[in-house]
Amino acid sequence: MRDLPGGYEAEISLDLIDVTERLRELDEGAAQQLALAIGKNGLINAITLRPSDHGRYELVAGRHRLRAHEILDRETIRSFVRELTDDEAEILEIEENVFRTDLSAIERIKSVGLWVQSFRTAHPELKHGGDRGNQHTGGKLQTLQLARPDEILAQKTGRSQRSIYDDVAIFDALGEEALTMLASSQIADNASQLKALCKLEPDHREACAEALAGEAFKSVSEWRAAVGDQRPKDELSPKEKWLQQMGKLWGEGKKGWRDEFLREIGEQA
Incomplete structure (x- = not known):
């Protein structure tokens, strides 16, 4: 055992190390490659543990290094043990x-x-x-x-x-759940598309994210073009609702009706 600032370094039995559910998923292929490197060159950086109950330890950092040692059938692993809060x-x-x-x-x-x-x-x-x-x-x-x-x-x-x-701005705007949903989408590695998604209204943002995750569309602009990117009617002002209705009625009217309407409006003015 060797004392270090903030803790100590020691060889810890793999049987005493617990892996928490919080740690990211293991890439078995990466662990296999790492095992080859460790078998040839040794472990360069110790894993990080914190003491747990009953003389056991909780893995904090080094999931793939730990798995590599399991692949190599090692009994212990060099570890940096620290007292840490959750x-x-x-x-x-x-x-x-x-x-x-x-x-x-x-x-x-x-x-x-x-x-x-x-x-x-x-x-x-x-x-x-x-x-x-x-x-x-x-x-x-x-x-x-x-x-x-x-x-x-x-x-x-x-x-x-x-x-x-x-x-951080993208994470705060979209949230972990939406980002996870989009992880396999066509915009997963496109930061500009993610920024464009953030610029949508919250309700549209969620609908667009679901459509992109389901691969119904390839980009935010494609989704916007398909849906018209209009706000829900309950978000429109009274004036906007009136203009929307008037525009619809005007388009449905015959030319003679429109001409007569304009004459009447002109007389009232």
Whole structure:
């Protein structure tokens, strides 16, 4: 065992490690490839665990590394053991996914959005601008606490803050459920289409997402063209309803009727 800042590193028996349902799905093919690399070069980065009940451990990060060791029939795995709250563990679990480079646009947006969501839950003070200090700090801003989650994630991943902000905006607008529904659609890896979907009214957004997920349409613009992108009648103002009805009646009238109507309107004016 080796002590490290925030915890310790040790060889932990695979039989003592529990995998939670929160961890992302396992890609067996990726685990097989990783097993070949570990068998040849060894494990480069330890997995992350947190202590559980009855001398057991809960996996926080390293699902594929753990599976690779199972494939190699190893009895133990090098692990970094840390005391973590549920919120902290969830942030680290999601963070591992954020760093992947093989994600589709939707997978990346979900990972970023869930990470920021968990970070906000773990740090509620951010909603109020953070800890602005007191008489002991001289009113100085607490930089770490005031850092926005998109700023932190941009620093961690090397991506621009703007790109992180855009991902969070899409996640907030569409929600995890809609993104999951669209994961196998033709716009799953098209960020511009996802942004276009966000610009629709909420009711239209949901209807469009369902149509795209069912592959009835290939793009947001195709869906808009098909449905006319009109607001529901109950959202129209009285004036808009009147104009809509007048336009319909005018189109149905014969030319003589329309001419007579215009003469009568002209006399009243």
